[in-house]
Amino acid sequence: MKSRLHLFQGYGVELEYMIVDKNTLAVKPIADVLLRDADGQVTGELEQGITAWSNELVSHVIELKSNGPSDDLGALHQKLVADVRAINAQLGEHGAMLMPGAAHPWMNPAKETRLWPHESQEIYQAYDRVFNCKGHGWSNLQSVHINFPFYDDEEFARLHTAIRFMMPMIPALTAASPILDGKFTGYMDKRLDFYERNQSKLPILTARVVPEKLFTRHQYQKHVYDRIAEAIAPFDTDKILKPVWLNSRGAMARFDRGAIEIRIIDIQECVAADIAVVSLITELVKLLVSEKYVSFKTQESFTTEQLYHVLRSCVKRGAKAQITDMDYVRTWGFESLSGGEFWQAMVERLGDSIAAGHQKENLKQLTQDGTLAERIIKRLGEYYTQEQLTEVYRELCDCLAQDRLFRK
Template sequence: MGKKYHLFEVFGIELEYMVVQKSTLKVTPIVDALLTKKNGTLTSDIENGEIAWSNELVAHVIEIKTNGPTANLNDLSNHFHKNVVEMNTILQSLNAQLLPTAAHPFMNPNTDTQLWKHSYSEVYELYNRIFNCKGHGWSNVQSTHINLPFYNDEEFEKLHAAVRIILPLIPGLCASSPILEGKKTGFKDTRLEYYKTNQKEIPEMTGKVIPENVFTKKDYYTTIFEPIQKAIKPFDTNNLLDHHFLNSRGAISRFDRNAIEIRLVDIQECPKADIAICTLIIEVLKMLVSEKTSTLETQKNWDKEPLFAILNNAIINGENTEILNLDYLQLFGIKENCTMQQLWQHLFNLVKNEICLEYQKALETILTQGTLATRISNALQDDFSKEDLLKTYEKLANCLQNNELFTS
């Protein structure tokens, strides 16, 4: 295990992108070719200064992440953007490019999925045998992960309590997956709708997405890890799978590196939007941990079921979700019903002085024009012809290349 850090001392951010053909936007399983061109020989991980590149479960998705923990969020948007431009330059020679958002708008996972065939592939093959990884929930999901450190049980308790409280609100800020297979799905965050059930064969792995209210390492093992290990045993006869990876809740506690990883954030149209969203989530978590609007004991008392009910509505309605649970709103110092958009605006107002101007501007666009899912839907105006989808998603690819927010 590496160095241990205290709360909010450093951060780890991971972004996932699809590789698609330039002219048709069809998913293209050539991440191995991209990594080979960059490195000279095939490797699954490349360190590129501040940022590292790596493969994912499927051969058309690439992950870029902070190369180890970083204390500086303000420069991250630029670091990520430089790597996006470099990847697109390499991909240009393969007639391909990166595409943002959490779900491809017309991919057919049954015909278009290719699993990664190189290092670590035996683990992916096992996952495929158990879960059939050809569904949208496996091969058409791109997310942003936020890793936050804790030093000991006392810090874990505070961070886990705060993270559990904020999880239901995340789709109201960053849903970006309203379309699958050329149709509007009825969910602003279709990625998370699949996330809830894509491991239904072993329900212990995802649970209720919101982690159980456990606040020590010992209780976490007893309540979450041990049931997972027991449930997977009949499938994992060669002991390939690590319980830290098997835990698929919306926030997973990584005691192997003393961090909590938040996994409910849909990837946006550009790093500026992603890091702005991560920064806002982190600042709200700091506020909760410091007990400014509610006590630690009040936060710890919340069971997963009422939190999951709020999350479930947000997966459908995004920022338009009406929050009627007054006890929940009081955790943030709000006394009457409001929408998620209004709640995020309230939270932004409370913490915005801690956020750099560039990210403030990005967040103002999101909070006034709506989640990316809403902006995509508005741009399409119920026209889901292939031509219109191509036009809109080409614009999104340009937003990624130029690090600009998408406005409809």
């Protein structure tokens, strides 16, 4: 059994991508052609050295991830780029390719959803029975997950508090889901808007997305997992769905593997952008855990409701969100603050600690030009045709294949 890691000794990174038809860009549920072992049998996970490929809830999504904790984001970046190219080569034989972005812009989930029908299918079918997964919040969403390790309750408390404090600002950096059903939704991060509501039948599963003030494993078990178990029991009579799977807070604790997983990051247009985002968020969390910038006592003093309202503003407006909670604004050292201003300041403050590749340059570009959602809307203009929408998302596919940023 592997020994547990301490704070920031390694990171787990997961990237989700859509599989689409090369000509029409319609979703294509053929992830199983990628996930075959040496004997040609479909498997839920395929190891690829320092990375692995795995299935998701629906068959048009593939996940690329670090194969265990990694302490070298530069090496991980290069391997993930190679994986994208290898996957595109395989998909090309089936008239398909990978598409980035946090939501397909015109997928019809009611008609096009195909749940993963192989290994662990009983889990996905149970989810579908309870929640009906044929909707945008379930079957049309792609994200980046970052897993940060912790060793014991003391490290958990420091890490959980730091993540909880900074995570409301994440959509102001990463919003990438402005269009659904072919139309602008009015949100820069519509994926997260759905994320909050898609399990509303059982509110305890997501709570307020921003997690509660919890500092020990015992507290977390009592206030989160025990309450989830009680809530799901009447709906899951076969006892298939475990509370640790059902917990959908935007940052969730996994005590079984000693990690906290951030789940609210929209996936960007290319691996370079995603790894740059991972690097920046990591350095910010490190800074907060160190208490060199904001004390632990100050971080934990903010209520979940306060942080939730900051999050909602960033979900709606991305980099243009104006943060109106002046206690929060002043705690970061500002007198006024927009989402974009916050992240530009963080890049300047933390950029020298981001060493891998060209991540600092990429981050400067990302924060100067606005979120991917804003760049997509800027390119499309106020009025656009289906052909123009297709053209923009085809370019996003090129950005992923070539590992380059999308310009507004």
